[in-house]
Amino acid sequence: MSQHIQPPAPESDAAAVPYPAEPARTGNIGLGIAAAVVAALVAAAAYGGIMNAIDRQVGYAAVGVGLLIGFAAGKLGGKNPVLPVVGAVLSLGAVYLGQLFFIALTLADYGNVSLGEVLDKAGVGGLNDIRQETVDAMDYVFLVIGGFVAFGAAKKASD
Template sequence: MSQHIQPPAPESGAAEAAAGPLAYPAEPARTGNIGLGIAAAVVAALVAAAAYGGIMNAIDRQVGYAAVGVGLLIGFAAGKLGGKNPVLPVVATLLSLGAVYLGQLFFIALALADYGNVGLGEVLDKAGVGGLNDIWQEGADAMDYVFLAIGGFVAFGTTKKASD
């Protein structure tokens, strides 16, 4: 017949001491740095806008995957450096919308420079952002808005995932 011996009830603090080296402290909550996250997202947005416009100019059309890339880049920068602040996904979404839009304007400027056989600076000087916006509005179709939405959607989700 087997005899079962029950250990005595632990005294106050004895359970913690018994856990010893096997117990791991709780991981501190990552708060991140919202200012750094926003700054990184702004830089990423400017780089992504230039790359987006350049890619479209190189292949002479818009590509949805490039808008996804814009959102990924901005969201990753914001989330990784900014942490879990709930404002960052919204900021990244807005910056992504702006970056896709600026990328489309940059594409128009590059196309005009190629077409007119002039420098990009001359196009930007003569047309300005307002002129490029007018051209964009005249030629915008549903897909332009879909690309804006795709970039924003991806940026929001990527920011949340990158902050984990």
């Protein structure tokens, strides 16, 4: 007589199935982009205000613009590969708008008028015309610095 011995049944089926690795955090691309847009607007105003306060541009301020935008995009948006690019583009725009805001603040101070009056009369086109007359190589360097830092910060913040 041969005896057939059955192995003991597992306590539960879940114990027999290995758990898959936890999925990578993907984040929410829409939230990341929205946060980066808000950060870009705040950073542009701060950048223009800082330049107005010290009456010149500084690289550290452009780095700050890039850090703020990139961090917002990466932290809230996750590891989506499009977010560093979006952060870099928004940073370029924020530095540019900050430069226009600096011109508007300078005109308001010089003309002893309100900022609203300058924006109403000159508009973005008029401010851009003034920028084009006074732009130099360093203005473009600050644009690139902000974009480069935003790209790296978005990648780093998503880790």
